[in-house]
Amino acid sequence: MNPSPDFPGSPEPAEPLDAAPVPAADQADSPAGFADDPAPLVVPPSQHPLRPEMISPEALKVLRRLDESGYKAYLCGGGVRDLLLGIAPKDFDVATDARPEEIKHVFRNCRIIGRRFRLAHVIFRDVIIETATFRALLDPSPTDASAAESVAIPSRRRSDIPDPTYATRGGVVVRDNVYGTPSDDARRRDFTVNGLFYDIADGSIIDYVGGLRDLSARVLRVIGDPAARFHEDPVRMVRAVRIASQLGFAIEPAALDAIRAQGSELAMSSRERLYEEMLKIRNCGHARDVFDQARALGLFRVVHPAVDAWLDSPSGTPYLPWIRKAYAQFDIWKRNRLLPHPALQYALMLGPCFEDEAARITARDGLSDYDAMIAAVPSVMRAPGDLTQIPKNVILEVQRIMTLQVQMRKSTATSRYAENLRNRYGFDLAAIYLKFAAALDPARKPLLDRWLSGGPVPAHDYNTRRHHPLRRSRPRRPPRR
Ligand code: ATP
Numbered sequence: 478m479n480p481s482p483d484f485p486g487s488p489e490p491a492e493p494l495d496a497a498p499v500p501a502a503d504q505a506d507s508p509a510g511f512a513d514d515p516a517p518l519v520v521p522p523s524q525h526p527l528r529p530e531m532i533s534p535e536a537l538k539v540l541r542r543l544d545e546s547g548y549k550a551y552l553c554g555g556g557v558r559d560l561l562l563g564i565a566p567k568d569f570d571v572a573t574d575a576r577p578e579e580i581k582h583v584f585r586n587c588r589i590i591g592r593r594f595r596l597a598h599v600i601f602r603d604v605i606i607e608t609a610t611f612r613a614l615l616d617p618s619p620t621d622a623s624a625a626e627s628v629a630i631p632s633r634r635r636s637d638i639p640d641p642t643y644a645t646r647g648g649v650v651v652r653d654n655v656y657g658t659p660s661d662d663a664r665r666r667d668f669t670v671n672g673l674f675y676d677i678a679d680g681s682i683i684d685y686v687g688g689l690r691d692l693s694a695r696v697l698r699v700i701g702d703p704a705a706r707f708h709e710d711p712v713r714m715v716r717a718v719r720i721a722s723q724l725g726f727a728i729e730p731a732a733l734d735a736i737r738a739q740g741s742e743l744a745m746s747s748r749e750r751l752y753e754e755m756l757k758i759r760n761c762g763h764a765r766d767v768f769d770q771a772r773a774l775g776l777f778r779v780v781h782p783a784v785d786a787w788l789d790s791p792s793g794t795p796y797l798p799w800i801r802k803a804y805a806q807f808d809i810w811k812r813n814r815l816l817p818h819p820a821l822q823y824a825l826m827l828g829p830c831f832e833d834e835a836a837r838i839t840a841r842d843g844l845s846d847y848d849a850m851i852a853a854v855p856s857v858m859r860a861p862g863d864l865t866q867i868p869k870n871v872i873l874e875v876q877r878i879m880t881l882q883v884q885m886r887k888s889t890a891t892s893r894y895a896e897n898l899r900n901r902y903g904f905d906l907a908a909i910y911l912k913f914a915a916a917l918d919p920a921r922k923p924l925l926d927r928w929l930s931g932g933p934v935p936a937h938d939y940n941t942r943r944h945h946p947l948r949r950s951r952p953r954r955p956p957r958r
């Protein structure tokens with residue numbers, strides 16, 4: 478292994494890491510199981526740039542308090558990865574050998590959550606630090622399940638669930654609190670760069686999975702066999718494309734092949750979870766890249782088959798630059814720390830598709846433009862085969878933005894009716910849509926000009942924070958599997 482640790486922002490010239498891995502010093506007196514762990518690569522603080530001051534005060538408090546109480550306390554996941562790369566992490570997660578009850582004992586401000594994975598939330602004023610006990614990866618195949626004290630759970634009632642750690646209902650893993658060693662915990666993670674630990678006790682980075690090497694080489698590599706790990710949880714394919722774009726990393730060829738071959742397995746994933754993943758993509762700051770790559774790899778077609786088919790059709794193809802521009806707009810908002818309503822994002826991405834569908838409905842059923850638009854929006858957003866479960870309230874907001882376009886087209890912009898429209902809830906988002914559309918399609922410019930000359934239209938510059946109708950972005954807790 479020859480990881481060259483050219484970390485950005487390294488405090489002092491880091492020494493090469495190609496020395497033999499230093500075994501974790503305290504392995505011998507660790508809890509049962511840990512002694513069997515293969516030796517990780519341990520990089521002392523003098524050879525990496527991660528300093529405790531870079532960690533949020535809340536996460537640092539959790540790490541230090543666990544350490545003082547005699548537990549292992551590691552910063553893990555994207556927090557370590559991003560700090561080593563010189564990027565501000567979205568959130569900080571902690572992994573420890575303390576059990577959830579023990580964590581609760583250490584922190585008064587702690588709640589144990591989750592049934593499938595029990596973890597502790599240490600709650601601060603503005604932030605929650607997710608603190609998870611080291612976990613093992615269990616193959617949900619029957620053999621492994623029976624090996625791990627499988628108990629059949631008769632119902633969803635909490636009281637029916639006995640304490641042991643692994644359970645299945647109809648073959649689906651409903652609970653797998655199989656605690657593991659740090660090595661197990663690193664290996665059950667998705668990508669090598671997500672499997673690094675920062676040990677608060679001595680400031681070292683602990684690498685069981687070759688994450689440091691891949692961080693230096695800027696490669697996103699799956700831990701284990703990509704085909705098997707994607708089969709286990711197909712959402713990892715979507716995460717791969719997002720995280721690689723976010724970091725500017727190349728996805729390892731074997732994982733690319735697996736994505737091309739297994740993309741359709743996403744149909745097995747929860748549609749709510751996929752909706753959340755799409756939200757994360759749009760707000761990750763590199764949404765346009767993710768869109769391009771997801772289309773090239775065929776993942777976009779799997780998740781949104783109807784939109785993909787429309788983009789390949791004669792009426793949709795001219796709008797490919799439009800939808801790419803919409804994704805690029807999300808990236809601009811992210812840079813300006815603005816958080817658009819998901820409905821505005823759907824309107825920007827799919828506006829022409831809604832218009833097309835509305836025209837088709839009018840031609841077929843003779844509905845008014847307004848009623849056809851009301852019907853067109855859910856017909857596109859809930860198209861058969863689409864793998865995302867878009868919440869109803871988002872669909873309602875998209876209908877509002879799109880029907881306001883119809884109403885604006887029919888109004889002189891100066892009448893009493895126009896005044897009424899201007900005061901309508903949601904007009905600010907409709908105005909942003911119109912400005913975005915007019916910038917892309919000259920045929921829409923006269924409508925915008927008419928409305929601008931007829932009176933104030935909110936959000937004159939929708940990319941700045943002044944008077945913007947978009948929320949200021951705050952870090953958001955990603956949903957758990
Ligand atoms: P970011 O927070 O920047 O989106 P992240 O890598 O921190 O990226 P999270 O969703 O916060 O992503 O997850 C935290 C960590 O949990 C990951 O770094 C990874 O180690 C692990 N993880 C998350 N999702 C999965 C998954 N589907 N399979 C395996 N491990 C996962």
Ligand code: MG
Pocket residue numbers: 554555556567568569
């Ligand atoms: Mg994270």
